[in-house]
Amino acid sequence: MTNTVGQSTTARANANIAFIKYWGNIDDALRLPANPSISMNLDGLFTQTTVTWREDLAADQLTLNGQSAEAQALRRVSTHLDALRQRLAISGYAAVESANNFPTGAGIASSAAAFAALTIAAAAAAGLTLSERELTTLARLGSGSASRSVPSGFVEWYSGATHEQSFAESIASPDHWDIVDVVAIVSHAHKTTGSSEGHQSANSSDYQTARVAGASDRLVVCKRALLERDFATFAEIVEHDSNMMHAVMMTSRPPLFYWQPATLGVMEHVRQWRADGLRVCYTLDAGPNVHCICVRGDMEQVREGLKQLSDVQDVLVANPGGPAQII
Amino acid sequence: MTNTVGQSTTARANANIAFIKYWGNIDDALRLPANPSISMNLDGLFTQTTVTWREDLAADQLTLNGQSAEAQALRRVSTHLDALRQRLAISGYAAVESANNFPTGAGIASSAAAFAALTIAAAAAAGLTLSERELTTLARLGSGSASRSVPSGFVEWYSGATHEQSFAESIASPDHWDIVDVVAIVSHAHKTTGSSEGHQSANSSDYQTARVAGASDRLVVCKRALLERDFATFAEIVEHDSNMMHAVMMTSRPPLFYWQPATLGVMEHVRQWRADGLRVCYTLDAGPNVHCICVRGDMEQVREGLKQLSDVQDVLVANPGGPAQII
Numbered sequence: 004m005t006n007t008v009g010q011s012t013t014a015r016a017n018a019n020i021a022f023i024k025y026w027g028n029i030d031d032a033l034r035l036p037a038n039p040s041i042s043m044n045l046d047g048l049f050t051q052t053t054v055t056w057r058e059d060l061a062a063d064q065l066t067l068n069g070q071s072a073e074a075q076a077l078r079r080v081s082t083h084l085d086a087l088r089q090r091l092a093i094s095g096y097a098a099v100e101s102a103n104n105f106p107t108g109a110g111i112a113s114s115a116a117a118f119a120a121l122t123i124a125a126a127a128a129a130g131l132t133l134s135e136r137e138l139t140t141l142a143r144l145g146s147g148s149a150s151r152s153v154p155s156g157f158v159e160w161y162s163g164a165t166h167e168q169s170f171a172e173s174i175a176s177p178d179h180w181d182i183v184d185v186v187a188i189v190s191h192a193h194k195t196t197g198s199s200e201g202h203q204s205a206n207s208s209d210y211q212t213a214r215v216a217g218a219s220d221r222l223v224v225c226k227r228a229l230l231e232r233d234f235a236t237f238a239e240i241v242e243h244d245s246n247m248m249h250a251v252m253m254t255s256r257p258p259l260f261y262w263q264p265a266t267l268g269v270m271e272h273v274r275q276w277r278a279d280g281l282r283v284c285y286t287l288d289a290g291p292n293v294h295c296i297c298v299r300g301d302m303e304q305v306r307e308g309l310k311q312l313s314d315v316q317d318v319l320v321a322n323p324g325g326p327a328q329i330i
Numbered sequence: 331m332t333n334t335v336g337q338s339t340t341a342r343a344n345a346n347i348a349f350i351k352y353w354g355n356i357d358d359a360l361r362l363p364a365n366p367s368i369s370m371n372l373d374g375l376f377t378q379t380t381v382t383w384r385e386d387l388a389a390d391q392l393t394l395n396g397q398s399a400e401a402q403a404l405r406r407v408s409t410h411l412d413a414l415r416q417r418l419a420i421s422g423y424a425a426v427e428s429a430n431n432f433p434t435g436a437g438i439a440s441s442a443a444a445f446a447a448l449t450i451a452a453a454a455a456a457g458l459t460l461s462e463r464e465l466t467t468l469a470r471l472g473s474g475s476a477s478r479s480v481p482s483g484f485v486e487w488y489s490g491a492t493h494e495q496s497f498a499e500s501i502a503s504p505d506h507w508d509i510v511d512v513v514a515i516v517s518h519a520h521k522t523t524g525s526s527e528g529h530q531s532a533n534s535s536d537y538q539t540a541r542v543a544g545a546s547d548r549l550v551v552c553k554r555a556l557l558e559r560d561f562a563t564f565a566e567i568v569e570h571d572s573n574m575m576h577a578v579m580m581t582s583r584p585p586l587f588y589w590q591p592a593t594l595g596v597m598e599h600v601r602q603w604r605a606d607g608l609r610v611c612y613t614l615d616a617g618p619n620v621h622c623i624c625v626r627g628d629m630e631q632v633r634e635g636l637k638q639l640s641d642v643q644d645v646l647v648a649n650p651g652g653p654a655q656i657i
Contacts, residue, residue, distance in 0.1 A: 209537075209540045209541070209544050209574070210536075210540055210541075210577060212540065213536045213537055213539065213540055214536070214537075216536075217536050242585075243581070243583070243585070246580045246581050246585055247536070247537075247581050249580075250537060250577035250578075250580055250581050251577075253573045253576075253577055254570070254573050254574050254577050256570070258569075258570070258573055260594075260597075262594060263594070263598075264591035264592065264594045264595040264598075266594075267587075267589060267590070267591045267593075267594050268591040270587075271587070271590075271591075314591075
């Protein structure tokens with residue numbers, strides 16, 4: 004027994020935005036991704052989670068943003084806790100309190116931050132000290148992209164044929180490159196099709212094979228541009244990779260349309276602004292909100308431009324963020 | 331010499347809307363398509379063209395909608411007339427007067443109707459009587475989809491390895507199925523990237539190979555649904571094929587975005603209306619306007635629904651149309 008029963012541990016993990024996207028698994032149960040991906044942690048857009056392992060509970064408990072969670076959310080958390088109990092030999096049930104400081108389910112990867120924070124808090128509350136690499140693989144079991152919210156700054160998540168091989172690690176610290184994510188919120192609504200379900204539909208698109216086949220090449224281009232701070236190359240490959248993923252979504256059976264009319268409008272403006280000389284590009288996760296990645300010197304113009312669009316309800320700004328950590 | 335010098339001949343050809351799309355060629359010069367396609371002629375959305383072969387001209391002349399045509403349009407028509415002169419042994423230059431009764435360059439296949447009418451008028455003005463099949467191949471040289479505007483009603487255009495093999499023919503007459511095309515005009519603007527240029531970019535998308543590989547299967551499904559008047563199956567494959575083509579466009583390098591925000595809004599409504607029981611589906615050509623294909627009994631509801639959308643500027647309705655003909 005490794006438990007430190009009754010001890011509460013709180014962890015905080017940032018959301019992340021992928022520059023080369025994860026979509027579809029080679030193993031849905033283990034969430035082994037069909038392709039490697041690259042992301043940036045989003046400083047200040049975080050989930051904070053407190054875990055207490057208790058021998059006196061008959062089941063896991065989950066509080067989300069101060070309210071008792073719905074059955075579906077509890078089931079997913081409990082399934083992840085089952086995996087942790089099994090792999091880490093933890094006994095008992097957990098009381099989990101979790102809160103996001105950003106809108107849930109709208110293209111900001113809330114499940115990434117949530118499962119990164121949950122994994123780290125759960126392991127620490129059990130008195131375990133695990134390597135960052137192991138924590139990334141465990142977080143991945145809850146939500147694939149959660150693996151990328153564990154290390155610091157700019158992160159690569161490797162595809163791999165086994166649980167141990169599919170881990171994430173930092174490829175550059177937050178201060179490596181002064182770019183920011185200006186998020187255009189066009190909808191606060193929760194998406195109709197969640198990412199887990201979406202990943203399972205990826206292979207129903209005739210385009211997924213080609214998307215996966217080209218992903219490693221796109222990742223090499225993106226990683227080099229990122230390491231060399233070459234924004235023009237970076238912008239082109241990031242938008243292309245986002246388009247590639249959404250094209251797979253729209254050609255799945257049934258199709259998944261995460262873009263809303265306002266989404267497409269923001270994308271058009273971003274392309275036009277870049278053509279006009281601003282260093283900005285867009286990328287979208289499985290949701291309608293548009294992540295406008297820009298060089299800090301052009302941030303104010305991008306933010307002002309977005310605020311003037313009638314369909315943009317809100318604008319968030321996030322710097323490159325640090326690692327998930329116990330607080 | 332086959333010419334009947336000085337004799338004017340007028341032909342009229344309807345535009346058509348593809349249910350299984352043409353995008354990309356295996357031979358750009360001959361416009362041999364990468365995949366076969368199926369379309370419906372649009373009754374009343376036509377180009378009317380008068381051709382006069384004259385020995386006294388030093389160059390071809392082109393009047394478009396009553397005005398002397400711009401150099402680019404004249405060049406394309408003259409290139410097509412060169413092909414006809416060579417293949418049909420016609421001498422002299424042509425005076426061409428052409429007019430559309432629908433907006434040019436906005437997702438209604440104006441070049442299809444234009445080159446079908448031009449080809450038929452030019453051959454007849456030269457005193458030639460050609461088979462429909464030969465006329466479809468000649469029209470194809472001017473604009474691929476023009477081959478489909480020559481025969482009547484519902485038309486299949488075969489891919490094929492040679493000029494002679496890539497022809498179009500009717501698979502059902504206009505009265506076979508009482509469906510209509512309700513076109514939601516969201517923009518009258520001329521598209522930035524014309525179809526000819528677009529076709530040449532198709533292979534720059536990693537998805538074109540898969541799109542082409544699946545096209546014949548989709549065509550079989552669509553053709554059977556059309557012949558059996560099975561709207562549910564028809565709707566699903568038509569929207570899917572349209573999504574497949576636009577996904578290729580958006581993932582080309584550089585990307586081609588024909589959808590506007592309003593386009594996506596109409597698509598969403600059409601899917602919702604069908605989920606609510608209306609027999610309607612969407613398809614889009616290389617432009618922003620949305621062709622809403624519906625069973626006649628549901629036409630009024632679709633038309634009224636579209637008119638209530640603030641982004642829809644105009645609504646056109648077209649029945650299945652007849653063949654191109656001399657008038």
